[in-house]
Amino acid sequence: MYNPDPMNWFDSIISPTLILNKERCLKNIRQMAEKAKEANACFRPHFKTHQSAIVGEWFRPFGVSAITVSSVSMAKYFSKNGWKDITIAFPVNIREIHAINDLAKSIHLELLAESVDSIRFLGENLKAQVGIWLKADVGANRTGIPVDDHHSFLSLAREINSIKKSDFKGILTHAGQTYHSDSVEGVKQIYRDATAKLQSLRESLHRAGFKEVKISWGDTPSCSLVEDLRGVNEIRPGNFVLYDYSQLHIGSGQEDNIAAAVACPVVAIHPDREEIVIHGGAIHLSKESLERNNMCTYGQVALPATTGWGKLLPGGYVKSLSQEHGILSLPKKNLADIHIGDLVVIVPIHSCLTVNLFKRFITLDGEIIPTMQMEPP
């Protein structure tokens, strides 16, 4: 039964708590920075995963000075925290033009466009110089112009060049389909196919007189798995800073890369159905799920350890989530050692969404690391 020991750090945790293994996080940053350097690619990490000014600072010793974000509000947060070169890798939301102009006056800002309407609106409303990328769809079918539609790229690149306050940067893509790949080789194949098409598009642009055309590439699975990233000029992975169970499932991260998880108190035990109930629900973990062996999991289960949490318990998983409850399915042999008031640690399916639900991380040293969720809206 819960009887707190002041010397035991875990005993100070009383409700769902986002734990950060800083050592793993730093290792993840170093590995990706080295990979970018080997490929002579600009490392412009996506900060939407950690959303934290303090974690952001951990990138600077690796020479990182340019970052990626997913919204204007995130760009404002990181610009306030000393970042002077930011790409908002999201199709420009023209309703935010005033905030965009404010940012563009004080930092080097890069935007993303994919339609003539957005570009013309920027042309009429920009008050300071920005870089504009064209978004290419290389198969994710989310946003962007199909990469094979060279005609549209040429015409939009000309639109961008006709605007006084903008520089055409090049082609940016996010091969989100790597998340649905069923093998490591599949991820690499997506990279090879897509970069071949992007390079062909760049040649078309070169032939049409566009001299400097960069290729900016995103997504953690391919940036983690492809050995040689020389086919692109810039990489923008985000999730790699923490990884998660999705990345482990794809094969892009190993268990000891996973740097964030949620410690949750056990509030009920149901041995008859081999389940326990934790305080830790959809508002802590998000309802991101993964199909695995015909079962749907909302997170994987570990026990507290000096590294934050130990190995994932084979056969254990988060079976369902309501607002604050999590139902965990656990093998009988694990159930025997778990009591009301104990902590279990849930490795999230998608760390970006889980982090977004907390206002701070706590490191294994007890350091509190606020995120931008701590800020007023």
Next chain:
Amino acid sequence: MYNPDPMNWFDSIISPTLILNKERCLKNIRQMAEKAKEANACFRPHFKTHQSAIVGEWFRPFGVSAITVSSVSMAKYFSKNGWKDITIAFPVNIREIHAINDLAKSIHLELLAESVDSIRFLGENLKAQVGIWLKADVGANRTGIPVDDHHSFLSLAREINSIKKSDFKGILTHAGQTYHSDSVEGVKQIYRDATAKLQSLRESLHRAGFKEVKISWGDTPSCSLVEDLRGVNEIRPGNFVLYDYSQLHIGSGQEDNIAAAVACPVVAIHPDREEIVIHGGAIHLSKESLERNNMCTYGQVALPATTGWGKLLPGGYVKSLSQEHGILSLPKKNLADIHIGDLVVIVPIHSCLTVNLFKRFITLDGEIIPTMQMEPP
């Protein structure tokens, strides 16, 4: 193209914004309060849906003085905001005993237990009087003691009575299986079956000498659909204050009951695949989904209107969500009228999870209504 009109309230919305139709919300509160009164049941609404001190005040004119919450932190927030009678309808998290004692010293607090371990821990650690309910599982298979296991209830009720600082309140349940019912009649049948079993359990407790044994009943579908709630002593619905697409799907709420939705800017249009892309993703809507006609929807689509949003667009739905992007599938005829920079309004699948992702509502009068997410952690 976006050209803001200072007289048009919607034009002031520049990023994903949680809109509240206050008139509908007040109507929902009044209807449920009247229903509780007719049944002579205590109306103890669950405040986990709106999470807002201001919305909470709207209940007082209907005689509401007792509320339900889902966590100790939510109990602290509402007790700070003047609520003096609070049930934490979640299996007691014994690691929070200090905060529980602080609350119990200043307000009338009711807790939920389902195991002898929790009850004994409370017996040894409570510093002020609380009420304790036993949680019954009437078929949701989430938490609680199976309602037919009278023996366990008798033994746990005796444990509760053996504690100095507690009063045994009765049996509390949440028939969460109503959310999976495929018909209105199915929801009513769940209520009839479950209340018959709860009353039989109460008779067993009466025979064993427990005099006052109340039955506390939750869940919006049954509280909305069952005409006569006299079978229970207390109702604790939460979602009814806003309703959502899930409730519409079940039949427990009508379209004009839905009181909250998210206005989202259009950032890309893909007529070829009959899709638009909005700024509005999993971090705004949550990844709650609903299977409907073999399609998975993450929200339904409407256009701005004087009531906040108009009728749901037939055939339109949120097809997928990433962190900040929403992909909407829309019939061709609707696409023709939608432009980059327009707003669309997304009616959430599960309003509780959507509200939790924002720090405030905005009413149609432009009033800002903060939620507890605005508070520091």
